[in-house]
Amino acid sequence: MSKLDGKVAVVTGASKGIGAAIAKALAKDGAAVVVNYASSKAGADAVVGAITEAGGRAIAVQGDVSKAAQAQRLIESAVHQFGRLDVLVNNSGIYEFAAIEEVTEEHYRRLFDVNVLGVLLATQAAAKHLGEGGSIINISSAITHVHTPTAAAYAGTKGALNAISGVLANELAPRRIRVNVVSPGFVVTEGTHSAGVVGSDMEAGLVAQTPLGRAGQPDDIAGVVAFLASDDARWLTGEEITASGGIR
Ligand code: NAP
Numbered sequence: 001m002s003k004l005d006g007k008v009a010v011v012t013g014a015s016k017g018i019g020a021a022i023a024k025a026l027a028k029d030g031a032a033v034v035v036n037y038a039s040s041k042a043g044a045d046a047v048v049g050a051i052t053e054a055g056g057r058a059i060a061v062q063g064d065v066s067k068a069a070q071a072q073r074l075i076e077s078a079v080h081q082f083g084r085l086d087v088l089v090n091n092s093g094i095y096e097f098a099a100i101e102e103v104t105e106e107h108y109r110r111l112f113d114v115n116v117l118g119v120l121l122a123t124q125a126a127a128k129h130l131g132e133g134g135s136i137i138n139i140s141s142a143i144t145h146v147h148t149p150t151a152a153a154y155a156g157t158k159g160a161l162n163a164i165s166g167v168l169a170n171e172l173a174p175r176r177i178r179v180n181v182v183s184p185g186f187v188v189t190e191g192t193h194s195a196g197v198v199g200s201d202m203e204a205g206l207v208a209q210t211p212l213g214r215a216g217q218p219d220d221i222a223g224v225v226a227f228l229a230s231d232d233a234r235w236l237t238g239e240e241i242t243a244s245g246g247i248r
Contacts (some may be wrong), residue, residue, distance in 0.1 A: 013092030185244025
């Protein structure tokens, strides 16, 4: 019997990067998985294909988590397709870096809409269906500890997410729903490639400060999330695990 047999999980932003690795790891441990995407249908379909070829169960569902109706539809699709909901991984996120002189209202709103409002809306929809033993895992960032220059707005979204997670851990504890945070350090993904971080001085600086001496990979994060989703983590709530090769 695998650790997540019989469980149903929604992973937001699972068409690529860390979310794709999380979706595959949860499915490998036995969960049926809803692979959410915003625009990358081909990526989400590829993740579903990899899961089903390995004998798992998954569907791809489009939805912008920063829109209430779409977040709700995403969660309802899990219940409709698989009959229940046990795990929500709030992984969808965007990052843009800007020196303080270059921060605009649009930059701030884009980041906070997806990284903060998106988590609130998906969690609100999921809370209606999660029961005893439910697990919510929020993907934050080690940047709240590392304080990388040009990340003021992005780090602000993740600091807000950490605070929200602590509140919800207490708020949902009477229903025996756990809420925990995983904070990756720098991870090589499609997103960090297109943001220009991979190969940059920022990457070199982050790796140089990382005690384990390399950049992170999506699978380095996925196993930690699978642990938090499982009953092995039944006594953990309100925790933050910094999955960063030791940089903090
Ligand atoms: P990524 O490769 O850019 O992938 C981002 C995912 O989020 C994609 O699946 C994307 O979907 C989805 N997404 C974006 N906006 C969305 C929206 N409005 N609604 C639903 N989904 C949306 O990112 P990543 O590097 O894997 O990062 C994943 C998470 O880890 C983020 O929360 C990020 O802040 C956090 N993190 C990353 C790093 C790192 O170094 N990579 C470090 C610390 C924390 P589409 O492709 O379909 O648009």
